[in-house]
Amino acid sequence: MLLVTACYTFTSLSDKYAIAESRLSGNLFTFLMCASMSVCLALSLPFQKIDFQCSWQTFLGIGLVALCKFLEFQMSALVLKELSAFDLKAWMGVTLFVSYCTDVCYGAPLRMIKFMCIAVTAVGLALVVRSRQGRKIQYRKILLPLILYLASKYGYGLVIKAFTPYASSAMLLLPAFVLLTIVLLPMVKASQLRDKRSSVCKVVLARVPNTIGMLAENAVISISLTSYSFIQPMVLVSLFFIRLVRKERCSVPNLIGSILCIIGLLAFQSVG
Numbered sequence: 001m002l003l004v005t006a007c008y009t010f011t012s013l014s015d016k017y018a019i020a021e022s023r024l025s026g027n028l029f030t031f032l033m034c035a036s037m038s039v040c041l042a043l044s045l046p047f048q049k050i051d052f053q054c055s056w057q058t059f060l061g062i063g064l065v066a067l068c069k070f071l072e073f074q075m076s077a078l079v080l081k082e083l084s085a086f087d088l089k090a091w092m093g094v095t096l097f098v099s100y101c102t103d104v105c106y107g108a109p110l111r112m113i114k115f116m117c118i119a120v121t122a123v124g125l126a127l128v129v130r131s132r133q134g135r136k137i138q139y140r141k142i143l144l145p146l147i148l149y150l151a152s153k154y155g156y157g158l159v160i161k162a163f164t165p166y167a168s169s170a171m172l173l174l175p176a177f178v179l180l181t182i183v184l185l186p187m188v189k190a191s192q193l194r195d196k197r198s199s200v201c202k203v204v205l206a207r208v209p210n211t212i213g214m215l216a217e218n219a220v221i222s223i224s225l226t227s228y229s230f231i232q233p234m235v236l237v238s239l240f241f242i243r244l245v246r247k248e249r250c251s252v253p254n255l256i257g258s259i260l261c262i263i264g265l266l267a268f269q270s271v272g
Contacts, residue, residue, distance in 0.1 A: 001220055001227060001230070001231055001234060002234075003212070003213065003216045004213045004216045004217045004220065004231050005231060005234040005235055005238055006209075006213075006238070007209040007210060007212050007213025007216070008210070008213050008231065008232075008235045009235050009238045009239060009242070010206065010209050011206045011207075011209060011210045011213070012088075012089070012235060012239070013239075013242075014202050014203070014205075014206040025077070025192070027074075027184055027187045027188065028188055028192050028193075028196075029073060029074075029076075029077040029203065030070060030073035030074055030077070030180065030184055031180075031181065031184040031185065031187070031188045032200060032203045032204060033069075033073050033203065033207065033210075034069070034073070034177045034178075034180040034181045034184065035177075035181045036203070036204040036207040037173075037177050037207050037210065037211050037214075038174060038177040038178050038181055040207055040208060040210075040211035041170055041173055041174045041177065041211060042174060044170065044211065044215065045170060045174070048168065048170050048215070049168060050168055050170070050171060051167055051168040051171065052167045052168070052171045053166045053167060055166055057163060057166045058163070058166045058167045058171075058172075060163070061159060061162070061163030061166060061167060061172050062167075062172055062175045062176050062179070063176075064155070064159045064163070065156065065159055065160070065163075065172045065173060065176040066176035066177075066179050066180055067152075067155075068152045068153075068155045068156040068159060069152070069156065069173075069176060069177070069180065070180055071148050071149070071151070071152035072149060072152040072153060072156065074145075075145040075146070075148045075149035075152065076088070076149055078142060078145040079142050079145050079146050079149055081142075082138055082139075082141060082142045083142070083146075087128075088149075089232045089233065089235045089236035089239065090125045090126075090128040090233075090236055090257075091125070091146060091150065092125075092150065092153065092229070092232035092233060092236075093121060093122045093124075093125030093126070093233060094122075094150055095150055095153060095154045095229045095232075096118045096121060096122060096226065096229050096230065096233075097115075097118060097122070098154060098229075099154065099157065099225040099226045099228065099229035100114065100115070100118055100225075100226040100229075102158065102225050103224055103225050103226050106161070106225075108224070108226075111271070113271050114226075114268060114271060117264050117265075117267040117268035117271065118226075118264065118268065119264075120260055120263055120264035120267065121230075121233055121260065121261050121264030121265060121268070122264075123257075123260055124256075124257040124258065124259070124260025124261035124262075124263075124264060125233060125236070125257065125261060126257070127253045127254070127256055127257030127260065128236065128253075128254055128257035128258060128261070153232070154229070157221050157225050157228045157229070158225065159172075160172065160218055160221045160222075161221050161222065161225060164218075164222060169215070169218035169221075169222075170215065170218075173214070173218075217231060226268075230265060230268065230269075233261050233264075233265060234265060236258075236261060237258065237261055237262055237265065240258040240261075
């Protein structure tokens with residue numbers, strides 16, 4: 001989880017710049033993500049355990065992974081035009097309860113202490129979101145993309161957990177990314193790549209730690225969907241400390257919310 005947090009913190013800041021500052025379109029951003037991560041995943045295959053069953057379940061899993069990642073990349077390109085990387089990670093708190101209930105359905109014991117830890121984290125995330133309202137975020141513009149983004153993040157974890165008995169996570173991801181790259185290729189113009197080459201390079205280079213983080217994330221998913229859902233709040237906490245190091249202004253609700261997130265995260269992991 002710590003490895004994923006480190007990788008995703010870096011890529012969150014990089015992608016926020018590429019999207020918000022350079023105004024990369026959703027199609028271009030998704031194409032760059034899928035094409036570069038296809039290469040990274042392919043290069044990582046010799047170092048992984050490969051498992052692939054030629055069955056309808058495997059191909060269904062690949063299709064669902066492609067759908068989840070398409071929605072995630074497309075919606076993040078829209079949402080990050082209004083929200084900061086910090087705000088977006090805070091909204092991921094809504095998936096915590098759903099993920100824990102899913103783990104319980106998969107056989108994990110139901111423990112009220114864990115629900116309390118999740119509740120503390122969720123309250124902290126709500127305070128973080130609330131404290132940013134002064135920035136006049138136009139949620140009406142991004143409400144549907146935000147909902148779809150959250151659904152795609154939860155759905156991805158659910159798909160990986162459900163379909164890894166038929167194929168390893170890398171063999172679900174790689175065909176899905178290749179498929180998306182082929183579908184999006186006709187929508188990308190060479191002039192777009194040339195005119196925004198600086199942002200294109202940042203997005204592509206950031207996919208190296210992104211791929212490492214994704215593979216580690218899949219390992220977390222195989223153990224617990226709830227732990228997977230906690231990764232994004234952990235990224236938020238790391239972004240909070242980065243802001244403190246930069247001596248950026250922090251409101252009282254933001255500070256309290258971030259502290260509650262830290263308490264909830266540490267308590268959840270400590271109770272086992």
